[in-house]
């Protein structure tokens with residue numbers, strides 16, 4: 033359809049299932065994509081068959097220098113930076129259990145990747161977007177803080193921090209023509225998640241939705257494309273819950 037034709041979008045955490053779905057969806061919509069991840073994802077990126085419109089880049093969002101190099105690579109390769117999806121996250125390694133028992137180091141790592149990493153990526157792209165007088169930032173939050181999922185306090189609270197960060201940043205840089213929103217997926221289980229949680233958590237989650245099926249990575253793509261496209265130019269500081277109509281009981 034070309035809703036993102038010739039726009040340059042950075043996706044962090046692009047090697048995960050959801051990150052890959054964003055990248056492939058944006059490429060289908062005509063974007064150039066810089067697919068960034070902690071790991072080398074060159075082979076994955078090549079398998080998308082998008083040629084020069086996509087570039088793999090290794091970056092650890094915990095390192096500001098990496099984030100800056102990522103933004104520079106996107107600009108140097110494609111000539112501009114229209115959007116970023118801050119999708120890299122500390123999720124699958126986060127342990128479940130009482131808030132009394134979360135290891136302080138794990139608490140800190142969770143906040144560092146999810147909150148500080150997001151902030152650092154926003155810092156990296158801002159100078160380019162400011163110069164352009166336009167840009168879109170999507171920060172990936174989660175449905176978990178809206179549900180108040182228990183026994184996962186570090187992750188859940190870090191994802192609500194993303195909502196606050198996005199709302200405040202939207203006000204701070206709205207005058208520069210930059211739009212900031214957050215997207216909140218519900219549980220999108222893959223093999224790793226099923227192995228850790230079994231199938232019961234997903235079955236319960238499905239039963240608590242208006243749309244009674246498992247959420248797929250592809251379910252996130254339309255909302256992201258919309259928030260990166262020219263169709264959403266008056267929407268900022270918002271959090272969009274893409275959750276099949278989860279009811280919070």
Ligand SMILES: NC(=O)c1ccc[n+]([C@@H]2O[C@H](COP(=O)([O-])OP(=O)(O)OC[C@H]3O[C@@H](n4cnc5c(N)ncnc54)[C@H](O)[C@@H]3O)[C@@H](O)[C@H]2O)c1
Pocket residue numbers: 044045046047048049050051068069070071091092093094118119120121122123124145149172173174175216217218219220221
């Ligand atoms: N899967 C779900 O059910 C779900 C639900 C709600 C929100 N989310 C959020 O969606 C995002 C993607 O989740 P996912 O399930 O695809 O996770 P995932 O673990 O499959 O993928 C995350 C990717 O981020 C990368 N990454 C991790 N730390 C990084 C770092 N320091 N620097 C750069 N890259 C790093 C990993 O290499 C990985 O490729 C996360 O922010 C997660 O919190 C996921």
